[in-house]
Amino acid sequence: MDIKFQQLEAFDDNAKLQINSWVIKHNQPWAVFSIEGDIAELLSELLSKKLTISAGTMSGHPGKVELVSLTQQQRLLEEEIANDDSEFIDRIDAGSSVYALIQQHCDDHLVAEHLIEELDLHNLKESGFRVLSTGETRRVMLAIALAAKPDFLVLDDPFTGLDIEHRKTLSNYLHKLSASLPMLICFSREEDHPDWVDNIALFNKGELSELMDKSSWDNHPVIKQLKAQSSAHSEEMLTLIRRHQHSSHFENPIFEISNGKVAYTDKTIFSDLNWRINKGQHWQIKGPNGCGKSTLLGLIFGDHPQCYSNDIQIFGKQRGSGETIWEIKKNIGMVSSSLHLQYRVSCSALDVILSGFYDSIGLYQQATAAEIAIAHEWLTMLHMSDVAQTSFKQLEYGQQRLLLVARAIVKQPTLLILDEPYQGLDYLGRRLVKNALELIARENLSQLLYVSHYQADSLKSIKNYLEFVFDDQSQGYITQQDQGN
């Protein structure tokens, strides 16, 4: 049955949605772009009749609506952490197994097996949800949503975090599914938008501004405007960074790992890793989902348990030679999904940025007047001054991520570690951060260690690549290096 919106205005406690006129036909998937603001959750709530309608109408019955989003993913991970049984089982609790989670939503064994095959989860069936990599987690979230046999699917950036191969196979799978399952797919990247979705709805701050087909969208002036707008903002960001620059000096190497290896009881992730980062070098780390990119960054940052069983030198010190974790962390700024997950405190947006000066999760020290002034400048630049005192937990996932990027950059660390930094950012936010990173790298304001699965995210100033490739002999990953400078 078609769903029709006419002159609709709907709201919840935090946001408002306005749709003048829109018809969603049963077998017609839609791509949804939002220039500013998260739209997927709002649309899903509207379709599930959870928003208050203050004007206009919505006709038709979407039935059971399932949403797959980074916010949902964060919620499930938080639930899994809340159920942590480490104290009782005397080992780290990896959380519910992938298979158990899918089964919880599905009484049909065959459907569960089918989803596991289609979403390439076979080798992860028994893995605990909490230890999965980002891309693995995203595929499991989709499997859980489909296991519930929805009548309508809302997907928020379903390809983000997936490697190139998995993006392709997921696109084919969704294409097949779209013949029988109505779906709205929200994108923050034009390059993710597959050819088989020909209908586009463009939103801005919760208001539907235009409906069009793919060819009109490809030449739409909004894309050009956004690019120009974000470049101007990034210049502002760089001026701010330059103004508060300070420098710390280290001899080579900044970081070195010899014969690096990470293994768990059931598998080796990578081995034979010999890698050195010299002063002034920026690196991009590449490889498929689950190859160990975040694990390696965890070894550098010092929060991976196997960082002491590896031969690591960092900032001139041998790891394990009596240095404190704080001595290391004060020279590193980090953005990653695991940090985002750890940031579960309810401090204000302003305090999140300030916490970057103290490397803390939440703020427990009195910040100086100068630090507070810098943090306010960041909020202004991110257009978030009006939420300065809002609790981090109440903000949209994308706004949270922008704050974490600012938190990492604010103290101008020697090493800036960016593990898929754009996840959850809207179009404008992503371009803003990308341009700023490009400028930081070009001017050597920090050394970048950068992970992204998208070719379009490549930074011109990064000339060094560490790539993980699967090795049949060890049944784990080894690395190749391509050094431009």
Ligand SMILES: Nc1ncnc2c1ncn2[C@@H]1O[C@H](COP(=O)(O)OP(=O)(O)OP(=O)(O)O)[C@@H](O)[C@H]1O
């Ligand atoms: N405690 C653990 N026990 C078993 N396997 C684990 C554990 N912790 C992590 N893993 C596995 O280690 C692998 C590497 O994870 P990592 O997050 O480093 O991958 P990644 O390269 O960053 O992937 P992605 O591109 O999806 O972000 C994953 O397959 C993950 O399931």
